[in-house]
Amino acid sequence: NINSTNWQSMRFKPPPSNSDIGWRVEFRPTELQMTDFENAALVTFIVLLTRAIMTYNLNLLIPISNVDENMQSAQHRDAVLHQRFHFRKCLSTMKTPDTPCMASVQQSAFQENELDADTRCTINQYLNLISKRAAGTLMTNAAWMRYFVTNHPAYKHDSVVNDEITYDLLWKMKRISIDEEECPKVLPRMSSKTTLDISAAVEKEN
Structure with a gap:
């Protein structure tokens, strides 16, 4: 059953019957956090990751056995600080030679979008949270x-x-x-000039 081969970190979602939306990939590793800020940071991180993958045609494939080992390692206490995980050293493909590290790729994908200063400030704080969690600072x-x-x-x-x-x-x-x-x-100290709610932000963009 290809729909349930490995649900731990991502899932292939076949198109519904009588639909032309195509196959999708569902990211699954993140868990609900305490605050809206943390949840927004994780969602934004995943969105930037998907944009970077598509923009730079990145190759993140590793053997499924390595994925299983990663999930086992992730279940240890303070795994983010003390465990080692399988990850590709080279993300490049024939279309994207000399691809930099993942953090640089995401920053590049972020910088290429035309965003106002307030939104950039907010997204930078999201990425700052993710970076500090990964580094063990938070x-x-x-x-x-x-x-x-x-x-x-x-x-x-x-x-x-x-x-x-x-x-x-x-x-x-x-x-x-x-x-x-x-x-x-x-949580780091947070400050943002962004005051628009979702509907106002969409209206401003349009």
């Missing part, structure tokens, strides 16, 4: 949750997360998610 949500639990006064270091700890964790996450409390271990 904690992932999972790392921060472990940090919160293990440093909670009610935690007895016995792997038991009781109701008090759970309540305090969820309350803290709620306050962070609605900007009532800062969390510098997880």
